[in-house]
């Protein structure tokens with residue numbers, strides 16, 4: 001089974017936000033991505049709304065409900081009360097909790113599960129009670145996966161940034177893949193499913209898919225948006241799906 005592809009729309013939103021104009025259209029490009037076969041849409045709203053705006057979320061929820069009911073909506077972010085409120089209002093199929101500081105340019109590490117267990121456990125419980133699948137952003141390091149499972153998380157999302165940054169060094173990439181593979185095995189061993197994301201591109205996806213054949217989902221934004229500028233969104237989605245093994 002190949003990993004499902006969720007298209008992260010943050011980079012499109014960031015382009016849109018350069019002007020006080022509605023293009024490029026976040027929901028319009030989401031529609032093209034889903035029509036081309038993407039399995040879902042991801043957004044990562046941050047408190048300053050420099051990427052996805054809070055007002056984008058109901059539009060994306062409606063797009064999926066009205067036109068692509070088989071697709072999934074994944075909302076990622078730091079679980080402050082404002083974020084949890086957004087999640088509850090927009091009813092995604094999946095919530096991915098990320099230990100982002102608002103000042104961070106982008107996500108660059110996963111949770112320290114043991115250190116954050118007391119903070120995360122009631123949040124995971126609340127989200128599960130709300131009916132959401134919960135995924136926790138994780139370093140490719142098996143420490144604390146049992147803690148994540150005991151909190152009630154369904155999945156971890158392996159942070160693939162270090163793997164993505166090895167594009168020019170195949171030996172480093174091989175070592176990063178080995179770490180990712182071992183971390184995925186440890187997650188499966190405690191009963192968690194595994195997603196992955198950050199800086200994935202057409203050229204590094206096949207090796208990741210081969211290394212973790214049971215990978216449930218990849219969420220991809222920056223590299224996919226870069227390709228969409230060159231090939232168009234529909235063709236880009238088809239290329240990424242092929243790289244995932246579809």
Ligand SMILES: CC(=O)[C@@H](O)[C@H](O)COP(=O)(O)O
Pocket residue numbers: 008010011044051076098105106107137197198221222
């Ligand atoms: C959790 C993660 O790795 C992504 O959500 C990443 O943060 C992409 O969002 P940005 O491109 O807006 O940083």
Ligand SMILES: NCC(=O)COP(=O)(O)O
Pocket residue numbers: 008042076157196197198199200219220221222223224
């Ligand atoms: N959840 C990870 C994600 O959405 C990846 O985003 P990007 O690094 O591909 O922009």
